[in-house]
Amino acid sequence: MRDEHMAEEQKEKKGFFSRLVSGLSKTRANIVSGMDSIFNGFSHINEDFYEELEEVLIMGDLGVQATYDILDDLRAKVKERHIKEPADCRQILIDSIKEQMNVGETAYEFEEKQSVVMVIGVNGVGKTTTIGKLAGKLRSDGKKVILAAADTFRAAAGEQLKEWADRAQAELIGGQEGSDPAAVVYDAVAAAKARHADVLLCDTAGRLHNKKNLMEELRKMNRIIDREYPEAFRETLAVLDATTGQNALQQAKEFNEVADITGIILTKMDGTAKGGIAVAIQAELGIPVKYIGVGETIDDLQKFDADAFVRALFDQPKEEE
Numbered sequence: 001m002r003d004e005h006m007a008e009e010q011k012e013k014k015g016f017f018s019r020l021v022s023g024l025s026k027t028r029a030n031i032v033s034g035m036d037s038i039f040n041g042f043s044h045i046n047e048d049f050y051e052e053l054e055e056v057l058i059m060g061d062l063g064v065q066a067t068y069d070i071l072d073d074l075r076a077k078v079k080e081r082h083i084k085e086p087a088d089c090r091q092i093l094i095d096s097i098k099e100q101m102n103v104g105e106t107a108y109e110f111e112e113k114q115s116v117v118m119v120i121g122v123n124g125v126g127k128t129t130t131i132g133k134l135a136g137k138l139r140s141d142g143k144k145v146i147l148a149a150a151d152t153f154r155a156a157a158g159e160q161l162k163e164w165a166d167r168a169q170a171e172l173i174g175g176q177e178g179s180d181p182a183a184v185v186y187d188a189v190a191a192a193k194a195r196h197a198d199v200l201l202c203d204t205a206g207r208l209h210n211k212k213n214l215m216e217e218l219r220k221m222n223r224i225i226d227r228e229y230p231e232a233f234r235e236t237l238a239v240l241d242a243t244t245g246q247n248a249l250q251q252a253k254e255f256n257e258v259a260d261i262t263g264i265i266l267t268k269m270d271g272t273a274k275g276g277i278a279v280a281i282q283a284e285l286g287i288p289v290k291y292i293g294v295g296e297t298i299d300d301l302q303k304f305d306a307d308a309f310v311r312a313l314f315d316q317p318k319e320e321e
């Protein structure tokens with residue numbers, strides 16, 4: 001049984017990694033082939049070498065901040081280790097990107113605690129799907145999950161969430177279309193406490209064209225949770241669509257102005273050319289990417305694994321993968 005389970009896990013891992021590799025193929029073509037031609041094209045390390053690297057990293061959607069951090073680190077190590085060969089910089093660069101991406105031990109604390117997770121994101125980024133996937137993942141870890149349909153702006157959002165709740169076998173607390181989202185959160189908190197739920201996942205609207213209202217709405221919901229459920233561990237996750245590249249980064253910045261975001265979920269990482277955006281978001285905002293969406297089914301949400309990400313991006317996949 002254990003062997004079977006391990007074989008299954010192995011298979012899953014393999015599937016995930018090869019999907020990541022193929023998903024990142026365009027990003028890889030962008031960044032890695034450009035990088036490699038610089039390493040091969042320069043006979044020694046000079047200012048032009050650094051400038052060309054800078055251009056490749058920025059064109060690869062890594063963002064200005066991450067690019068500068070990575071190149072500063074490279075310059076320091078080149079000096080420190082007396083490196084002369086451009087090719088010897090490749091591994092330093094890879095390690096530096098990986099370092100930028102590490103989410104740390106405490107990133108998934110909410111999964112193990114009684115918690116309330118606010119999920120924000122604009123229409124169409126995959127927010128509802130992502131909440132469904134996250135509920136499914138927590139349920140399969142044996143957690144009791146309650147979903148709050150606090151995106152009461154559109155009736156369809158609530159219906160879609162209901163389907164996901166059924167699929168994940170999680171209870172859904174909803175409201176009428178147009179009802180007060182804070183009232184839904186109030187009811188959901190009461191239900192979470194009464195049923196001793198582990199995680200309460202709140203689907204909230206994220207209409208960035210009206211920041212003031214959004215901020216007020218989130219504030220109101222947070223006040224209710226603070227007052228009614230002070231013992232709960234809190235998490236606020238912003239869902240962003242990786243295929244939108246720099247727009248996703250811009251959205252993350254704007255969300256960060258209206259809420260204390262504790263993590264990012266990047267959806268649609270399968271098949272995008274803009275995977276470098278994961279590095280940019282982390283570096284520019286200091287907010288970790290905690291999960292990535294790699295498809296449309298309930299199993300297609302993965303914890304972000306910096307090591308796998310960097311390996312999928314820079315290395316040829318190993319034989320067994």
Ligand SMILES: Nc1nc2c(ncn2[C@@H]2O[C@H](COP(=O)(O)OP(=O)(O)OP(=O)(O)O)[C@@H](O)[C@H]2O)c(=O)[nH]1
Nearest residue numbers: 122123124125126127128129267268293294295296
């Ligand atoms: N390929 C792929 N598609 C995804 C992923 N996540 C979500 N989607 C798809 O993206 C589309 C939008 O997802 P929704 O969950 O409806 O998006 P939403 O942000 O809730 O948008 P509204 O419900 O319209 O507010 C759907 O067709 C999903 O199946 C992902 O990780 N990969």
